Amino acid sequence: MPKFFKKTSHKAGLPPGTLVHIGERKAEEVKITIMDYDQTAFQEKEVQTIEECFPFKETPTVTWINIDGLHQVDIIEKIGGHFGIHPLIQEDILHTGQRPKMEDFDTYILVILNMLHYDEKAHTVKTEQISIILGPNFVISFQEMEGDVFNPLRERIRTGKGRIRRMGVDYLAYSIIDSVVDHYFILLEKCGEQIELLEEELALNPQPETLQAIHDLKQEIIFLRKSVWPLREVINGLERVESALIHDDISMYLRDLYDHTIQVIDSVETYQDILSGMIDLYLSSVSNKMNEVMKVLTIFASIFIPLTFMAGVYGMNFEFMPELKMRWAYPALWGAMITVAVGLLTFFRRRKWL
Numbered sequence: 001m002p003k004f005f006k007k008t009s010h011k012a013g014l015p016p017g018t019l020v021h022i023g024e025r026k027a028e029e030v031k032i033t034i035m036d037y038d039q040t041a042f043q044e045k046e047v048q049t050i051e052e053c054f055p056f057k058e059t060p061t062v063t064w065i066n067i068d069g070l071h072q073v074d075i076i077e078k079i080g081g082h083f084g085i086h087p088l089i090q091e092d093i094l095h096t097g098q099r100p101k102m103e104d105f106d107t108y109i110l111v112i113l114n115m116l117h118y119d120e121k122a123h124t125v126k127t128e129q130i131s132i133i134l135g136p137n138f139v140i141s142f143q144e145m146e147g148d149v150f151n152p153l154r155e156r157i158r159t160g161k162g163r164i165r166r167m168g169v170d171y172l173a174y175s176i177i178d179s180v181v182d183h184y185f186i187l188l189e190k191c192g193e194q195i196e197l198l199e200e201e202l203a204l205n206p207q208p209e210t211l212q213a214i215h216d217l218k219q220e221i222i223f224l225r226k227s228v229w230p231l232r233e234v235i236n237g238l239e240r241v242e243s244a245l246i247h248d249d250i251s252m253y254l255r256d257l258y259d260h261t262i263q264v265i266d267s268v269e270t271y272q273d274i275l276s277g278m279i280d281l282y283l284s285s286v287s288n289k290m291n292e293v294m295k296v297l298t299i300f301a302s303i304f305i306p307l308t309f310m311a312g313v314y315g316m317n318f319e320f321m322p323e324l325k326m327r328w329a330y331p332a333l334w335g336a337m338i339t340v341a342v343g344l345l346t347f348f349r350r351r352k353w354l
Contacts, residue, residue: 016088019073023096026128026145027069035064035157039166042158050078056138057083062169063138064157068146070094076142083140084108085133093131093142100230102237109134109245111173111234114227115148115180118190125187125220127227130180134173134245141176149183150176170246174253177235181257184228184264191221191271195278202278206285214282218275225268232261299354303344307337 034053035044038061047053056063070076073094080090089110092098103110111132116125130148133140153175156162164175194217201210238246239254314323314333323329348354 016091019077019087019090019094021071021073021094021096023070023129023144025071027071030067030069030072030075031146032068032075033066035066035154036061037157037165038062042160042165044158050075053079054082057135059137061137062172064172065138065140066143066150067141068143070096070142070144079140083133083135083138089133096129096144098129098131100227100234102234102241104237104241104243107135109173109238109241109243111177111238113177113180113231113234115143116184116187116224116227117149118187120190124216125191125223127223132173132176134169136245137169139169139172139176149179153179168247170250171253174238174250174257177238178253178257178260181231181260181264184224185260187224188264188267188271191217191224195271195274198278202282202285206282211279211282214275214278218272218279221268221272221275225265225272228261228264228268232258232265235261295353299348302348303341306340306344310337310340 031046032048032050032053033044033046034056035042036056036059037043041061053065056065065079067075067079070093076090076094079085080087080093084107086105089103089105092110092112098112100113101111111134113130113132115128115130117128118124119126128144128148130144131142133142153164156164164171194213198210198214198217201207202214235254235258239251239258310333314321323333326332345354
């Protein structure tokens with residue numbers, strides 16, 4: 001279960017702050033993009049070396065540096081050294097099994113989230129850790145691979161729509177986190193559709209494959225809960241932090257983001273309860289089917305027990321059995337056996353056992 005556990009054995013025994021990438025390599029090459037803007041100007045470019053990002057540390061405009069790919073440790077080390085990021089924080093960025101968290105430092109704030117995608121073909125949830133460094137005039141985001149949920153946000157920055165170009169760097173960090181949380185709702189809709197299909201299948205004709213599908217979806221919901229539950233602590237921490245990097249006018253947006261997070265958590269809890277109930281319903285349905293089979297077999301056995309007894313009695317080879325010499329003994333025995341069978345069936349129907 002690689003989504004739940006990361007192999008960290010190759011880091012055991014190393015000093016704290018040693019930069020080692022832990023996790024799956026999800027990008028062939030590291031891609032570095034820069035978006036720099038203010039209310040009147042905007043520029044966007046892809047750079048080839050990390051050193052090209054260094055001049056943006058002191059610019060008065062808002063700068064968003066996005067790094068796709070974490071396997072080249074030297075890039076993280078260089079940008080961390082230039083922007084004053086502590087080696088332990090760089091270590092957390094490279095360790096992709098981190099729990100979502102927020103840490104406040106004097107000159108920057110660290111936020112680590114899980115960005116989730118729904119694979120339509122495999123019907124599974126895929127995860128990607130995103131680390132965000134909020135500085136005085138810059139935001140640095142570290143992703144495991146290229147491709148994310150930020151395209152609408154980038155388009156708003158390019159076109160100048162909304163208030164993002166008029167706001168500061170703290171609003172940019174909020175917008176990045178908000179995009180991740182909003183995508184959770186899309187993910188929940190996909191899971192909800194799967195639950196509806198499974199409920200329909202469970203009601204009509206549950207099969208062993210149905211139970212396996214329910215189990216797999218429940219595992220995805222558990223993983224989603226693991227990613228979302230700590231997020232409310234992160235948002236609450238950002239709202240309450242006393243830092244010059246986050247201004248008072250952002251508090252309203254953070255409260256709204258906190259409400260969205262609570263909605264996601266409530267939906268996840270609801271889905272988890274529904275899936276647990278579906279497993280119980282499947283087991284009850286299978287048990288009821290088994291009971292129906294056993295009831296039919298029991299009825300047949302109950303009918304044939306007296307018939308077998310009668311056939312066994314007259315199958316004994318005693319010489320002085322009075323009925324054996326009677327002319328109508330054989331038809332009479334058949335009549336008695338048929339009467340017993342019909343009588344038992346009538347009795348079962350009146351008791352509504354059939």
